[in-house]
Amino acid sequence: MLTPELESETELAFEGALRPASLAEFVGQVKVRGQLQLLLTAATMQGRTPDHILFAGPPGLGKTTLAMIVAQEGNRPLRMASGPAIQHAGDLAAVLSSLVPGEVLFIDEIHRMARSAEEMLYLAMEDFRIDIMVGKGAGATSVPLELAPFTLVGATTRAGLLPNPLRDRFGFTAHLEFYADDELEQVLSRAAVLLGLDIDKAAIAEIAGRCRGTPRIANRLLRRVRDYALVYSTGTAIADVHAVRAALELYDVDELGLDRLDRAVMQIILTRFDGGPVGLNTLAVSVGEEAETIEAVVEPFLVRIGLITRTPRGRVATPAAWQHFGLRPAAAGSM
Numbered sequence: 001m002l003t004p005e006l007e008s009e010t011e012l013a014f015e016g017a018l019r020p021a022s023l024a025e026f027v028g029q030v031k032v033r034g035q036l037q038l039l040l041t042a043a044t045m046q047g048r049t050p051d052h053i054l055f056a057g058p059p060g061l062g063k064t065t066l067a068m069i070v071a072q073e074g075n076r077p078l079r080m081a082s083g084p085a086i087q088h089a090g091d092l093a094a095v096l097s098s099l100v101p102g103e104v105l106f107i108d109e110i111h112r113m114a115r116s117a118e119e120m121l122y123l124a125m126e127d128f129r130i131d132i133m134v135g136k137g138a139g140a141t142s143v144p145l146e147l148a149p150f151t152l153v154g155a156t157t158r159a160g161l162l163p164n165p166l167r168d169r170f171g172f173t174a175h176l177e178f179y180a181d182d183e184l185e186q187v188l189s190r191a192a193v194l195l196g197l198d199i200d201k202a203a204i205a206e207i208a209g210r211c212r213g214t215p216r217i218a219n220r221l222l223r224r225v226r227d228y229a230l231v232y233s234t235g236t237a238i239a240d241v242h243a244v245r246a247a248l249e250l251y252d253v254d255e256l257g258l259d260r261l262d263r264a265v266m267q268i269i270l271t272r273f274d275g276g277p278v279g280l281n282t283l284a285v286s287v288g289e290e291a292e293t294i295e296a297v298v299e300p301f302l303v304r305i306g307l308i309t310r311t312p313r314g315r316v317a318t319p320a321a322w323q324h325f326g327l328r329p330a331a332a333g334s335m
């Protein structure tokens with residue numbers, strides 16, 4: 001038997017194995033890939049570090065993967081950091097001052113970095129220099145420190161939360177989009193091979209249609225389908241569309257790919273507020289989630305599949321939403 005730690009390690013290792021290692025292997029995001037390729041090739045031709053890059057978009061669309069590819073394509077070392085872990089300018093100074101020339105510094109959730117660190121980053125990005133404060137109170141002096149040239153790759157689910165001076169210092173901002181079904185099918189086919197899962201085209205298409213346009217979710221659902229196939233088809237990993245439907249039903253993933261939180265949000269808008277409009281904060285309190293999660297994770301997908309629209313007065317359910325949940329507006333019901 002695997003211990004829980006070993007199990008999560010194998011799942012993590014699997015995530016790692018699934019990450020495409022080059023731009024050519026990266027599925028979808030065609031425009032962004034072309035733009036990145038140009039930026040990286042030009043930098044290589046001129047023998048300089050590539051410009052700073054910002055990846056924006058909902059979780060699971062490939063921001064971290066692209067950051068790794070930026071380092072790999074240029075054969076540069078990669079340092080991983082995360083915004084919430086940078087709580088003081090000193091945390092960032094420690095990272096910046098230890099970078100080697102040409103290193104790629106990836107800061108995930110960069111919008112959650114401390115304000116004082118953000119300000120330090122402006123100078124670092126522009127001049128590869130920081131000012132370090134030495135001493136305290138009236139005797140404090142600032143000492144300039146030269147940094148090795150580096151490429152900052154930031155990732156954010158909330159580009160709008162970044163202060164303008166920071167946003168402006170990125171040479172290129174890529175907005176990642178949800179993936180089309182045929183792209184997700186490619187992601188899934190590749191992952192199935194790595195998982196040793198024998199799965200037919202119809203079954204792949206069924207998963208692709210239910211993974212919220214997100215490769216990370218596609219891979220996760222595929223693992224649950226693999227489990228289901230293993231357990232219910234006498235130990236062989238063979239999955240067809242029936243296995244997919246049964247597995248996804250077991251895990252509460254509906255035909256549109258809505259998960260528990262998506263459904264909770266829709267239920268609140270439809271039943272408690274009779275279709276809306278509902279303000280973001282009211283929604284967040286009603287489902288017991290952070291407003292940021294609703295705005296960055298839940299809403300973009302619900303808008304994309306046409307279940308809600310955003311209006312200046314709040315979020316409003318569309319006729320398609322009423323239909324999907326088999327409900328009718330109260331006003332219509334009483335007529």
Ligand code: ADP
Pocket residue numbers: 015016018019020025026027028058059060061062063064065066155187215216219
């Ligand atoms: P993010 O940083 O945006 O949250 P990640 O880069 O961590 O997303 O990607 C999540 C998972 O989805 C990874 O396991 C990665 O292998 C997979 N993935 C993301 N984008 C792609 C893609 N374009 N092609 C293949 N797999 C992808």
